Amino acid sequence: MLTIRNLHKAYGHTVVLNGIDLDVHRGTTTIIIGPSGSGKSTLLNCMNLLEVPSEGSLQLGAYTFQFGPQQLLDAKTVRAFRQKTGMVFQGHHLFPHMSVLENVMEGLVIVRKQNKADARKKAEHLLEKVGLRRFVDKYPDQLSGGQQQRVGIARALALDPDILLYDEPTSALDPELVGEVLNVMKELAGEGMTQVVVTHEMHFAREVADQVIFLDQGRILERGTPAHVFAQSRSERVRQFLSRISHAWREDNAERRANAHSVI
Amino acid sequence: MTNERLQHMLDAAQQSIGPILHGTLLYTIPISLISFAIGLVLAVLVALANLSDYSLFNKPARFFVWIIRGTPILVQMFIVFYGLPNIGVVVEPFPTAILIFSLNEAAYNSEILRAAILSIPKGQWRAGESIGMSYAQVLRRIILPQAARVSVPPLGNAFIGLFKSTSLVTLITIADLFGAAKLVAASTFEPMTVYVIAALFYLFFCSLLSLGQTQLEKKFGKHAM
Numbered sequence A: 001m002l003t004i005r006n007l008h009k010a011y012g013h014t015v016v017l018n019g020i021d022l023d024v025h026r027g028t029t030t031i032i033i034g035p036s037g038s039g040k041s042t043l044l045n046c047m048n049l050l051e052v053p054s055e056g057s058l059q060l061g062a063y064t065f066q067f068g069p070q071q072l073l074d075a076k077t078v079r080a081f082r083q084k085t086g087m088v089f090q091g092h093h094l095f096p097h098m099s100v101l102e103n104v105m106e107g108l109v110i111v112r113k114q115n116k117a118d119a120r121k122k123a124e125h126l127l128e129k130v131g132l133r134r135f136v137d138k139y140p141d142q143l144s145g146g147q148q149q150r151v152g153i154a155r156a157l158a159l160d161p162d163i164l165l166y167d168e169p170t171s172a173l174d175p176e177l178v179g180e181v182l183n184v185m186k187e188l189a190g191e192g193m194t195q196v197v198v199t200h201e202m203h204f205a206r207e208v209a210d211q212v213i214f215l216d217q218g219r220i221l222e223r224g225t226p227a228h229v230f231a232q233s234r235s236e237r238v239r240q241f242l243s244r245i246s247h248a249w250r251e252d253n254a255e256r257r258a259n260a261h262s263v264i
Numbered sequence B: 001m002t003n004e005r006l007q008h009m010l011d012a013a014q015q016s017i018g019p020i021l022h023g024t025l026l027y028t029i030p031i032s033l034i035s036f037a038i039g040l041v042l043a044v045l046v047a048l049a050n051l052s053d054y055s056l057f058n059k060p061a062r063f064f065v066w067i068i069r070g071t072p073i074l075v076q077m078f079i080v081f082y083g084l085p086n087i088g089v090v091v092e093p094f095p096t097a098i099l100i101f102s103l104n105e106a107a108y109n110s111e112i113l114r115a116a117i118l119s120i121p122k123g124q125w126r127a128g129e130s131i132g133m134s135y136a137q138v139l140r141r142i143i144l145p146q147a148a149r150v151s152v153p154p155l156g157n158a159f160i161g162l163f164k165s166t167s168l169v170t171l172i173t174i175a176d177l178f179g180a181a182k183l184v185a186a187s188t189f190e191p192m193t194v195y196v197i198a199a200l201f202y203l204f205f206c207s208l209l210s211l212g213q214t215q216l217e218k219k220f221g222k223h224a225m
């Protein structure tokens, strides 16, 4: 459904993405992992055209884009395309001056020009789905991090995207709030939503991913099923990285538990 | 102090209240309000032009701010009121005051708004764009409402500053709060009494504005992140 070929992205002389080929099939969940600075966010932003790639091509449904120095994108087409690719950010980026309901309605009312009553109905339905029906009149700063992130998912779902892109949706959250966000994502995967997720939540990846991509210095170093990438990678770099993050994860949790005890 | 002297001061005080109030209501308040309103609209445009990537917009905006900030209000006012007639352009005192104060508010407040817009996290732009909003939609719906909240305290200060600065219009023959006081001081030979009363008038109105500013800040301070 989403086809990326030979995608490059450079800022001046800094090459951030260096020839990415990627296929994402309808109804599947793709997990992107890789060290910090490897280009994961940039790749995701390119899929939503928040960043315009320097070279290569991208195709999603009826949209096909060719990128290059001479290629100017039509602003209107880009905006229409962005509605097809929902984006969930690490720092949620909810609109702080709008209620939860207004956050979800915004795209429907302003971009889709839907009437308020219909938009409201739809937004309420989506908030129900992420378990926040009771919070419609709250403001983002009155919610926990996990709830904020779920509103972010509802906002991204509002425009009926073909694909949802998540950039480290749980890495800014306290550990006890991670589960509620991952559960929503699992449910969406179960309903056949197509998702691309940058995350280092290995349990989640094992359980939900159809495909895992390991990104390093702007290239895909490894790809395959979770079992393949996590257990059988032939790349030393991939194995090192995986053992490092699983250690970090354990230590982090042990430390948190120790701290929790010392507070009590 | 003799009784007679005290009586004279009281008379002067009594005589000054009417004209000063008149000057306040007819000139000081209208000039402040109108200039601030016009200045604010212009300030938004100048701030956006200044932030634009196109030199067609940002160059003139920067030039305008440079000129206005680099020259005293009084000199600008004299150029328009006493200078322009030299080349055949006569502008009445009141329009001169509105023109000069509007331009000054535009220049200074555009800098306040520019800083406020820049203070809104980049992620807000991205979030708006990610759901397909255009630049203008993100600006109008997401960025400016938040920038407005951030700007309330400095804009409140700017308005109080403007209210006091309008006393300069006395020098282009307008009988505003201060201008009226000046006339009464001259006719009663009691400058001390009359100017202290004028000062109390300014103090009173500025205190009201401060109170209003606090209320606005409370109202807009909610749900800021």
Ligand SMILES: Nc1ncnc2c1ncn2[C@@H]1O[C@H](COP(=O)(O)OP(=O)(O)O)[C@@H](O)[C@H]1O
Pocket (backbone or CB within 6 Å): A011, A014, A016, A034, A035, A036, A037, A038, A039, A040, A041, A042, A043
């Ligand atoms: N706007 C930019 N200008 C210059 N370099 C950038 C920009 N955005 C990202 N980069 C660089 O691109 C590289 C990849 O960044 P990013 O995609 O955020 O990595 P990741 O999400 O994997 O940590 C980093 O080295 C970063 O410094």
Ligand SMILES: [Mg+2]
Pocket (backbone or CB within 6 Å): A040, A041, A042, A167
């Ligand atoms: Mg990143």
